Amino acid sequence: MFDEILEKFEGSPSQQAVIRLFLERGFSVNEEGRVVSGGIEIPYTGIARELDVDRRVVDSTTDAILADPELKRIFTNISSIPSLMDLAPVLDLTVLTIEVAAADEAGIVAEVTSILADRDVSIRQVLSEDPEFTDDPKLYVITDAELPGDLLVEIRDLDYVRRVGF
Numbered sequence: 001m002f003d004e005i006l007e008k009f010e011g012s013p014s015q016q017a018v019i020r021l022f023l024e025r026g027f028s029v030n031e032e033g034r035v036v037s038g039g040i041e042i043p044y045t046g047i048a049r050e051l052d053v054d055r056r057v058v059d060s061t062t063d064a065i066l067a068d069p070e071l072k073r074i075f076t077n078i079s080s081i082p083s084l085m086d087l088a089p090v091l092d093l094t095v096l097t098i099e100v101a102a103a104d105e106a107g108i109v110a111e112v113t114s115i116l117a118d119r120d121v122s123i124r125q126v127l128s129e130d131p132e133f134t135d136d137p138k139l140y141v142i143t144d145a146e147l148p149g150d151l152l153v154e155i156r157d158l159d160y161v162r163r164v165g166f
Contacts, residue, residue: 001134008068009061014053019060021051023133026080029072033062039081084125084142093124094146098139098155099163103131108139108160115155121145 002023009015021027027035027042033040035058044058051057065071088095100108109128116123122144129137147166156164 002130004025005071008071009064012057014051014057015061015064017053018047018058019052021047022075022078026077026078028078029062029065029075031066031076033059033066035062036139041104078084083127085127088142094143094166096141096143096147096152096155098141098161099136099165100160101162102160103129103137105160111158112139112155115151116141119148119149119151121151135159 005019005023009019022029022035025037027037028046030036035044035047044055047058048055059163065075084091085095087093098108098112109126113123113126123141124144125140125142127140127142129139131137133153151166152164155161
C-alpha cells in the first residue's frame with residue numbers, strides 16, 4: 001500500500017517527503033485541504049520547514065490527495081495515537097524493543113504478549129511499525145515493570161527475533 005501511495009508522487013521527491021510525514025505522524029487532510037491532527041490545523045509553513053521544502057509543495061500535495069479518490073479516502077481518515085515511548089523514562093516505564101527477521105509474519109505480537117502475560121507482566125502499550133512504512137520495522141512493548149533477564153532471553157530465542165533491547 002505504501003509503495004502504491006508513493007508511486008502516485010514518483011515525479012516529486014518533495015511531495016513524497018510530505019506524504020511520508022503525513023503517514024508517520026498520522027496527519028490527515030480535511031475536506032478544505034487543510035492538514036490537521038484531530039481538529040487542530042497544522043500550518044503548511046511548519047510542515048515545509050520540518051521537511052525543508054517550499055510551502056507550495058505541501059499545498060500541491062494536499063490538492064493531489066483531494067483529487068485522487070483513493071488518497072482522499074486514506075488521508076481524510078488517518079489519525080495519530082499518542083506514544084508512551086518518549087515518556088517512558090519520565091514515567092518510570094520499560095520499553096522492550098524487538099527487531100524481527102520477517103515483520104509481516106503472523107502471530108509475532110500475540111506470541112510476545114503471551115510470554116509477558118504468562119509472567120504476569122502488565123502491558124501499558126504495544127506499538128508495531130508497519131513493514132510497508134519502514135525498512136527495519138520494530139515491535140515496542142511498554143510495561144510498568146522491569147523485565148528479568150531470563151524473560152528477555154526467552155523472547156530473544158524466538159525463531160523470528162533478530163535482536164531484543166530495552
